[in-house]
Amino acid sequence: MERGNHTSASEFILLGLSSRPEGQELIFRLFLVMYLVGAAGNLLIILAVGSDSHLHTPMYFFLSSLSLVDLCFISTTVPKMLVNIQTQTQSISYGGCLAQIYFCILLANMDNFLLAAMAYDHYVAICHPLHYSTTMSLQISALMLGSSWLIANFHSLLHTLLMARLEFCASNVIPYFFRDLVPLLQLSCSNTHLNQLMILLVGGLIVLIPFLSILISYIHIVSAVRRVPSARGKQKAFSTCGSHLTVVILFYGTITGVYLSPSSSRSADRNSLASVMYMVVTPMLNPFIYCLRNKDMNGALWKLLSVKALSCGL
Numbered sequence: 001m002e003r004g005n006h007t008s009a010s011e012f013i014l015l016g017l018s019s020r021p022e023g024q025e026l027i028f029r030l031f032l033v034m035y036l037v038g039a040a041g042n043l044l045i046i047l048a049v050g051s052d053s054h055l056h057t058p059m060y061f062f063l064s065s066l067s068l069v070d071l072c073f074i075s076t077t078v079p080k081m082l083v084n085i086q087t088q089t090q091s092i093s094y095g096g097c098l099a100q101i102y103f104c105i106l107l108a109n110m111d112n113f114l115l116a117a118m119a120y121d122h123y124v125a126i127c128h129p130l131h132y133s134t135t136m137s138l139q140i141s142a143l144m145l146g147s148s149w150l151i152a153n154f155h156s157l158l159h160t161l162l163m164a165r166l167e168f169c170a171s172n173v174i175p176y177f178f179r180d181l182v183p184l185l186q187l188s189c190s191n192t193h194l195n196q197l198m199i200l201l202v203g204g205l206i207v208l209i210p211f212l213s214i215l216i217s218y219i220h221i222v223s224a225v226r227r228v229p230s231a232r233g234k235q236k237a238f239s240t241c242g243s244h245l246t247v248v249i250l251f252y253g254t255i256t257g258v259y260l261s262p263s264s265s266r267s268a269d270r271n272s273l274a275s276v277m278y279m280v281v282t283p284m285l286n287p288f289i290y291c292l293r294n295k296d297m298n299g300a301l302w303k304l305l306s307v308k309a310l311s312c313g314l
Contacts, residue, residue: 028085034284035078041287042067048300055300058141059121063290063297065145066114070283073107076100077279094168101181102160104279109152109206115248116210117144122241123217127224155206162198166190207255214248243290250285254278 049055049064077100080092092100124135159181166188181199185192218241225237254277291297 024085024088028082031078031280032082034280035074035082038074038280038284038287039071041284041291042071044301044304045287045290045297046071048297048304051304052300055296056138058136058138059118059125060296061138061141062114062118062121062145066111066118067287069107069110069114070286072103073111074280074283076103076107097184098160098164101163101184102156105156105159105181106152109155110148111251112207112210113148113152114145115244115251116213117141117148118244119214119217119248122244123220126221126237126240151206155202158198158202159195162195166192166195211252218245243294246289247282247286250282250289251278254282 045067046064049060080096080100083089121136121141124132128135163181163184166185167190168184168187181195185195221237221241225234228234228237291301
């Protein structure tokens with residue numbers, strides 16, 4: 001097919017989670033509640049860590065960074081979906097589509113990198129406690145965070161620029177509530193081999209390397225904990241990692257459901273449900289997972305809420 005016969009699409013149509021009018025109001029209320037709960041939970045963690053000097057450690061530095069990323073993550077997709085439902089429109093401009101792709105890839109990468117950094121922090125704390133203060137200083141933690149942002153920006157910019165060179169001249173209907181790379185590539189009438197190659201090579205490395213570092217860290221952690229003589233010591237070590245391990249399983253489990261399940265067994269409804277778990281439910285649950293299993297976070301949150309209540313009363 002020749003390029004001269006094609007005209008590039010100026011907007012895309014998002015079908016969302018349900019095309020039935022009677023289900024739109026329920027979806028609006030459900031996602032509004034999830035967004036408010038997720039935003040409030042992540043914001044509370046950021047404020048609690050920032051206001052309590054006892055939490056100014058690398059572990060909570062990474063946790064507050066993860067909460068900031070999750071707050072931005074749900075704010076990238078859910079508000080647009082809520083506006084579309086409320087105004088009964090399903091369109092998004094081509095520029096808005098590229099912008100959402102950029103931020104979704106950026107923030108997903110940062111979740112990935114931060115989980116790996118937190119696993120390494122646990123590894124050093126449990127396996128090399130005497131060297132923890134020098135190996136995981138706040139300066140080194142800040143350097144790890146800055147490097148993660150740099151790599152994540154490069155990766156998201158790469159895919160956004162590669163997507164911007166394509167023409168979309170066939171159907172402009174996307175059967176999801178957000179813009180993702182693979183559905184958009186399927187709508188393009190340009191040659192997408194380079195895009196698919198970059199997704200496979202660069203995207204694969206971006207996901208695989210942090211995942212392997214998490215796996216190796218926990219292999220060493222389990223090996224070290226097994227050598228601890230007391231049951232109380234083992235319980236303390238595992239409780240330190242319990243929240244993080246739960247978030248890791250939730251994050252990579254939902255990613256597997258979205259991107260790694262066989263295409264022959266996937267439907268639009270199943271993909272939409274997996275995407276909701278990955279982009280909305282997981283960021284919403286992370287604050288609860290960390291707060292329920294962490295006494296220091298519980299104490300900092302109660303202190304923060306008590307101060308806020310006292311100031312409001314005055």
